[in-house]
Amino acid sequence: MTITQQLRPRSRPTTAARTRRDGLTLPVRIGLRLLVPVVILLVWWALSRSATSGYFVPSPLESLRAVGAMFLSSDPGRLFLGEATFTHFVPSVARALAGLGLAILVGVGVGVVLGVFPKMHALFQPLVHLGRSLPSPALLGVFFLLFGIGDSPKIFLIAFSVVWPILFNTIDGVMSVGEVRSQAAAVYRIPTRLVLTHIVLPGASPKIFAGIRTAMSMSLIIMIISELQKSDNGLGYLLVSTQRDFDYPGFFAVLIVLAVLGVVMNFIFLQIERRVLSWHRGVTAQND
Amino acid sequence: MTDTTTAPTTQTIPELQLDGVSKTYGTNLAVRSITADIPAHKISVMVGPSGCGKSTLLRIISGLDQPTDGSVSFEGKTVTGVPEGLAMVFQDYSRSLYPWMRVDKNVAFPLSKVPKAERERRVAEALEAVGLKDRTHLYPWQMSGGMQQRVAIARALASQPKLLVMDEPYASVDAQTRADLEDLLLRIQRELGITVLVVTHDIDESVYLADHIIVLSTPPSIVAETIDVDLPHPRDQVTTKADPRFVEIRGHVASLLRHKELQTGEDRP
Numbered sequence A: 001m002t003i004t005q006q007l008r009p010r011s012r013p014t015t016a017a018r019t020r021r022d023g024l025t026l027p028v029r030i031g032l033r034l035l036v037p038v039v040i041l042l043v044w045w046a047l048s049r050s051a052t053s054g055y056f057v058p059s060p061l062e063s064l065r066a067v068g069a070m071f072l073s074s075d076p077g078r079l080f081l082g083e084a085t086f087t088h089f090v091p092s093v094a095r096a097l098a099g100l101g102l103a104i105l106v107g108v109g110v111g112v113v114l115g116v117f118p119k120m121h122a123l124f125q126p127l128v129h130l131g132r133s134l135p136s137p138a139l140l141g142v143f144f145l146l147f148g149i150g151d152s153p154k155i156f157l158i159a160f161s162v163v164w165p166i167l168f169n170t171i172d173g174v175m176s177v178g179e180v181r182s183q184a185a186a187v188y189r190i191p192t193r194l195v196l197t198h199i200v201l202p203g204a205s206p207k208i209f210a211g212i213r214t215a216m217s218m219s220l221i222i223m224i225i226s227e228l229q230k231s232d233n234g235l236g237y238l239l240v241s242t243q244r245d246f247d248y249p250g251f252f253a254v255l256i257v258l259a260v261l262g263v264v265m266n267f268i269f270l271q272i273e274r275r276v277l278s279w280h281r282g283v284t285a286q287n288d
Numbered sequence B: 001m002t003d004t005t006t007a008p009t010t011q012t013i014p015e016l017q018l019d020g021v022s023k024t025y026g027t028n029l030a031v032r033s034i035t036a037d038i039p040a041h042k043i044s045v046m047v048g049p050s051g052c053g054k055s056t057l058l059r060i061i062s063g064l065d066q067p068t069d070g071s072v073s074f075e076g077k078t079v080t081g082v083p084e085g086l087a088m089v090f091q092d093y094s095r096s097l098y099p100w101m102r103v104d105k106n107v108a109f110p111l112s113k114v115p116k117a118e119r120e121r122r123v124a125e126a127l128e129a130v131g132l133k134d135r136t137h138l139y140p141w142q143m144s145g146g147m148q149q150r151v152a153i154a155r156a157l158a159s160q161p162k163l164l165v166m167d168e169p170y171a172s173v174d175a176q177t178r179a180d181l182e183d184l185l186l187r188i189q190r191e192l193g194i195t196v197l198v199v200t201h202d203i204d205e206s207v208y209l210a211d212h213i214i215v216l217s218t219p220p221s222i223v224a225e226t227i228d229v230d231l232p233h234p235r236d237q238v239t240t241k242a243d244p245r246f247v248e249i250r251g252h253v254a255s256l257l258r259h260k261e262l263q264t265g266e267d268r269p
């Protein structure tokens, strides 16, 4: 419940009308948006020049150069991408997406069943709460034991860790579809399959999307954690190995790539949400 | 019921019969015993004080709920599930329509088993009948409340019902829209000849719409009286409501409702 409560405000998409309503002119808004990043860069730069931390903190420019050296190249045949992109970035992102995809399948599937059948919900609720409260990163060892080495323990750990917000939001969303809508479906003898695909899922979709959004950012964190040990590739592995080799520009380069990855994934997600939930924006705008 | 030889048989057989229907929620006896006939091809209006079990009765009639005792039969068959040929318009249009579907999709959705060409024709006809044929590509939330309720009515009509039940269909729209929708219902019922059962707690509306009024008492409810309304068609918001006969029936229904309330000591305006 607390998850969905926290999520509700964030699940409200920021519409054009909304940003216009803040009453800021374009230059002011852009200026405000840039303020915090500029301050961060300045602090970072100051730290890199300080006598005490300067050794561990490379300058922003140096870190950016490391990003270029590691993740980019001048070879058009490799799409201008560097070695680290292929050996670390792609496997990491693939595992995160596989884990997230699995979590979406399981979370939405199980969530619909539990949301539609109150008895199943009552039956499995204790189990669901138990699963959610397990400290999943600490279970990595168990997952290695269960699924061997390689990609699968990591994918399953990511899926297991991020499935909960999707599951809870789906249950919540299915229950929020409303009695009158199900009665209307019953009166008009809508076949069960269509009720599921055209009433239950769309009705629950605003909440499901909110759950997936949380799960997505969690999946990147768990992705890193799962690569910190027993790994020979991945961005998490690269964080460990650059530190071990005292390659601080490399370490910061990975952090930059992670930040960009988070921003890009969030952007793509918002684009998809915007298309799928355009009706929901209209409904909430009308009721506001 | 007297059989006149000239009347067509369809007129004499009630479409829907309630036989001693009662409903208890836990220990709360909501509906004591309702016995009523809903005549075919007419508009029947069920009127009663708030909480007397009107929505409960409609749910039972449409097979969404079971009576604690008694039975409902539709075209002579006991209702156990949602009867074929029944359509329902809910009070709360914003909750009964699907906001993720455009208007035409909302109306077409119950017709998934109907061949595409016929489905499109029926949707177009239904939307035309409610005056929304050029609004088919809007979403419900882009429309006013009255327009949304028209969509709900179109959805019901497109399913070509024999029996149309409506639960306080006009309770959440403004007075002018309400009058328009009342006239729309009267016109459509005359055109299609379907059987309509409307629930309302508005006395004026009940008399204006009805060929037949069933007045319910306060809960646990029984039928206080049934009244045949012989006001001429087509009806008109101004002239019909000024008709002395209208005023008389209206006063009678009001006194029935008031009387029943006084009896149970409830204080209502």
Ligand SMILES: Nc1ncnc2c1ncn2[C@@H]1O[C@H](COP(=O)(O)OP(=O)(O)OP(=O)(O)O)[C@@H](O)[C@H]1O
Pocket (backbone or CB within 6 Å): B025, B028, B030, B048, B049, B050, B051, B052, B053, B054, B055, B056, B057, B201, B219
């Ligand atoms: N699902 C339910 N569980 C328990 N009690 C119920 C339920 N539905 C209705 N009731 C009770 O049954 C009685 C009749 O309710 P109902 O909604 O049918 O009345 P109504 O005539 O439609 O009222 P209104 O005019 O306010 O819509 C009320 O006392 C109500 O509290």
Ligand SMILES: [Mg+2]
Pocket (backbone or CB within 6 Å): B054, B055, B056, B167, B168
């Ligand atoms: Mg009611």
